[in-house]
Amino acid sequence: MTTQASPKITPPGAGQEPELLVLARNGDRDAFASLYNEHAPEVARYIRVRVCDAYLAEDLVQETFLRALGRISTFTWQGRNFGAWLVTIARNLITDHLRSARARLETVVGDILDADTTVDSAETAGLRVLATAEAVETVRTALLKLTPEQAGALQLRFLGELSIAETATAMGRTEGSIKLLTHRGMASLRTRMAVAA
Numbered sequence: 234m235t236t237q238a239s240p241k242i243t244p245p246g247a248g249q250e251p252e253l254l255v256l257a258r259n260g261d262r263d264a265f266a267s268l269y270n271e272h273a274p275e276v277a278r279y280i281r282v283r284v285c286d287a288y289l290a291e292d293l294v295q296e297t298f299l300r301a302l303g304r305i306s307t308f309t310w311q312g313r314n315f316g317a318w319l320v321t322i323a324r325n326l327i328t329d330h331l332r333s334a335r336a337r338l339e340t341v342v343g344d345i346l347d348a349d350t351t352v353d354s355a356e357t358a359g360l361r362v363l364a365t366a367e368a369v370e371t372v373r374t375a376l377l378k379l380t381p382e383q384a385g386a387l388q389l390r391f392l393g394e395l396s397i398a399e400t401a402t403a404m405g406r407t408e409g410s411i412k413l414l415t416h417r418g419m420a421s422l423r424t425r426m427a428v429a430a
Contacts, residue, residue, distance in 0.1 A: 250310035251315070253267055253268055254268070254308070254310060254315060257305050258305050258306055258308060265302060265305065268315065269298055272315065272316045272319050273294065273298070275316050275319075275320070276294055276297055276298075276316070276319050276320065276323050277290065277291075277294045278393075279320050279323055279324075279389075279393050280293045280294055280297070280323050280327065282392045282393055282394070283327050283388060283392050283393075284327065284330075289330070293323065293326050293327065293330070294323075296326055297319055297322045297323045297326060298319075300322050300326075301318070301319055301322055313402060313405070314402060317402050317403045317405070320389075320393075320403045321403065321404075324385060324388070324389075328381075331373055331377070332377070375422050375425040376388070376422070378421075378425060379418050379421055379422065380418075382404070382406075382414050383414050383415075383417055383418030383421065384418065385404060385414075386400060386404065386411055386414035386415050386418055387414075387415060387418045387419065387422070389403055389404065390411075390415055397411050397412060397415075
């Protein structure tokens with residue numbers, strides 16, 4: 234029995250589009266699977282720090298790659314990391330989710346009841362969950378009132394734990410503009426959080 238040798242992928246030169254991207258854009262499923270395997274952990278980490286529900290995070294990771302697969306033919310290589318494009322898709326999905334009224338009204342009752350079966354413990358756990366949910370909602374509301382660029386910079390820098398350089402790459406901006414967006418966003422957040430308190 235003979236086995237087919239997989240095509241040898243050559244690393245891109247300076248400014249040259251990676252061969253995996255070319256193959257994936259031309260419909261090669263194995264190439265897209267390789268891109269998925271390479272970038273899924275990064276996308277999952279980005280989403281998990283922004284979404285409290287693990288199941289929702291998994292769904293958003295899958296939706297990110299489904300959208301990427303559907304749009305891979307429109308992807309234009311600009312010399313940036315392919316992962317930055319995926320993170321942009323994920324960021325847009327999270328923003329859409331947070332803006333939907335249904336997402337704001339969801340309550341995970343199972344988490345409260347699974348904490349303890351006794352009424353007193355369930356009530357205590359429920360109060361903790363509600364207090365945490367209120368704090369998270371206050372931050373989310375404040376983030377939604379920032380400009381999209383400020384909110385994106387803050388989310389990438391502090392929730393995504395990206396460096397200034399990584400944030401600049403993900404957002405397609407200069408490091409100086411990321412510093413300015415972060416500074417202005419934090420100042421605005423402090424003001425809004427003080428008013429809400």
